[in-house]
Amino acid sequence: MGFWSFFFIIVFLGLTTQWYGTNKALKLNSNIKEGPKLPSLPSYYGTNAFLWLVISVLLFLIVWVFSKPHILDYILIQNIPKALIDEFGGTPNMLIDIIKATDISNIFPGTNPIIIENALYYNKIDKLSDSIAYSIILFVGLTVSIFSINKISFLFKARQAVEKTNINLLILCSTIAIIATIGIILSLIFEALRFFEKVNFFDFLFGFNWSPQTAIREGQVASDGAFGAIPIFSGTLLITFVAMFVAIPIGLFSAIYLAEYAKPSVRSTFKPILEILAGVPTVVYGFFAAITVGPFLKNFVGEFGFTIASESALAAGGVMGIMIIPFISSLSDDVIRAVPQNLRDGSYAMGATKSETVKKIILPAALPGIMGAVLLAISRAIGETMIVVMAAGIAANLTLNPFESVTTVTVQIVTLLVGDQEFDSAKTLAAFALGITLFFATLFLNIIALRIVQKYREKYD
Amino acid sequence: MAEKIKISTKKVNVFYGDKKALENINLEIPEKKVTSLIGPSGCGKSTFIRCLNRMNDTIDICRIEGKIIIDNEDIYSKEIDPVLLRAKVGMVFQKPNPFPKSIFENVAYGPRIHGLAKSDDELDELVTQSLVKAGLFQEIKDRIHEPGTSLSGGQQQRLCIARTIAISPQIILMDEPCSALDPIATAVIEELIDELAKNFTIVIVTHSMQQAARVSQQTAFFHMGNLIEVGRTDQIFSTPSQKKTQDYITGKIG
Secondary structure (H helix, E strand, O other): OOHHHHHHHHHHHHHHHHHHHHHHHHHHHHHOOOOOOOOOOHHHHHHHHHHHHHHHHHHHHHHHHHHHHHHHHHHHHHHOOHHHHHHOOOOHHHHHHHHHHOOOOOOOOOOOHHHHHHHHHHHHHHHHHHHHHHHHHHHHHHHHHHHHHHOOOOOOOHHHHHHHHHHHHHHHHHHHHHHHHHHHHHHHHHHHHHHHHHOOHHHHHHOOOEEOOEOOOOOOOOEOOEEOOHHHHHHHHHHHHHHHHHHHHHHHHHHHHHHHHOOHHHHHHHHHHHHHHHHOOHHHHHHHHHHHHHHHHHHHHHHOOOOOOOOOHHHHHHHHHHHHHHHHHHHHHHHHHHOOHHHHHHHHHOOOOHHHHHHHHHHHHHHHHHHHHHHHHHHHHHHOOHHHHHHOOOOOOOOOOOOOOOOOHHHHHHHHHOOOOOOOOHHHHHHHHHHHHHHHHHHHHHHHHHHHHHHHOOOOO | OOOOEEEEEEEEEEEEOOEEEEEEEEEEEEOOOEEEEEOOOOOOHHHHHHHHOOHHHHOOOEEEEEEEEEOOEEOOOOOOOHHHHHHHEEEEOOOOOOOOOEHHHHHHHHHHHHOOOOOHHHHHHHHHHHHHHOOOHHHHHHHOOOEHHHOOHHHHHHHHHHHHHOOOOOEEEEEOOOOOOOHHHHHHHHHHHHHHOOOOEEEEEOOOHHHHHHHOOEEEEEEOOEEEEEEEHHHHHHOOOOHHHHHHHOOOOO
């Protein structure tokens, strides 16, 4: 049995179960002439049976998906001659991978015939095991649906059961999101710990020299590697600062204009145009920064007798700021408009002008939301990759001068992981250490901001 | 009547877009008296009161014809700055709307933007005096720096009144100031209105005819965008001259 026939049988079984359960409940109810009927509406009995069927089938499917590779590997090892395993260095794992990767419809000439034989065998047991598993799951599903239809009686409260199942499904979904986050953090932490076995934690965090290009084979000309992260974090902060310097005033002021001053017709034109900015792919911003803004700044600043690097922090940060404007303006616009009209009325009725009202009533009331928008924008700027990969430098200069070239954490992660790499050298593992540090830095920033917002929030309801 | 007329409206029509909300309103409001506007929902009394301090300017589709004269000046003429007008004609709203600031800052807001206090001491004194006049000071004097929103509904409304009188307006407009309050808080505000009428001209919109009878000296009855009848409050409630007024106060329409 293939997957699709299995799928359609399950769908059919599900619909039948729902229909049959509802019908049975309807019949039970119609037999009652007087006195209490079923405690829930008939459709709930059908839905309850349906949910049980779907949940049990899904549960078994998940178990099968996760256990299948282990079972198949075990069967395959039993079939492989001992001599072949010895030929491949005594461990069967590599051999199993080769066998699984052999495409039986397109076999290279000269492939070991035992491997071909095993590949065919693997293909056979793969299909057979699926058929067996699907049959078992179908049988389980059928049993569950018969059982839950039998359960329909005057004592069974189907509505409560369905509600409870729904709540549990929702809880499950939100738990999956949390588990995924925890999984990401854990994988980062484990790789980072391997890095810190090779490089001292404090040397990494407080070192001033970053040059990670270590030799990956004997005799290669390269440095010994220095992993002091301060220059790249300072570079990230410098570019983020430049970006915010552009994005916060422009974004916030355009939000104030759109929310408080613009006529509806102007607003309905301006807002979509601003939001188009958010839809431009970051790679486009990247070459805009590298090809247009960078050279322009070089000429423009040159006019005044200053020198500026082609890949300056100013160009990358400035373009990143432009990218971030719509985040700030759109979110701030929403929070400004959410300030209740009666506060504006109250202020106008006191003889306040529009700008006084904006400054003294609306902005303070909207501040927590605006702070939230700015923070979101900062996280976005720190994590932004494509613009800086294209427009910022690679050399880790420790400087606060925006005319110079700096590098960022994301640029370094990209350069460390692109190309031929060993995955156990300090050089590649450094990427994970950078990742986890970046993660904690952003987390810390968010926590501080949340505290500030809670402390200075002006409640208006 | 021998009283001095503070506000008079001449042939006032108000439109929301194409819809006529008020038609040919001619009303005279005496100085330092309480005038109440009564009528069923949607009759235009709130629209009318919002014309008196040009709050309707903030609504794009609202258009006004005719003359509204306060102290011999047409407030809709080009020379009038609505911002200055609103400092002279204060307003208290239906739902208490204290700013999300401390009690002190709520009251100090108006004096600050109009530069009424020359020093911090003067501002303190002005705020205190306003809270005293609004009958709120005794209750909250220990927590003057707590948020205005932490007060009860009735206290919030008196805070809004204190905020309004802090800039020494001549007229106070009240748009159903008690409709969100319980009877006890309402009684406190009504007493306060009596007190305030010694110094201010008050126009109050109310749904409650009992309230109109209790607090006002003059009553105007609005119906379907028209001013049906205006006169001394006792006269309106005892011997109305119009059939519609009679029907409204006896509960036949409304």
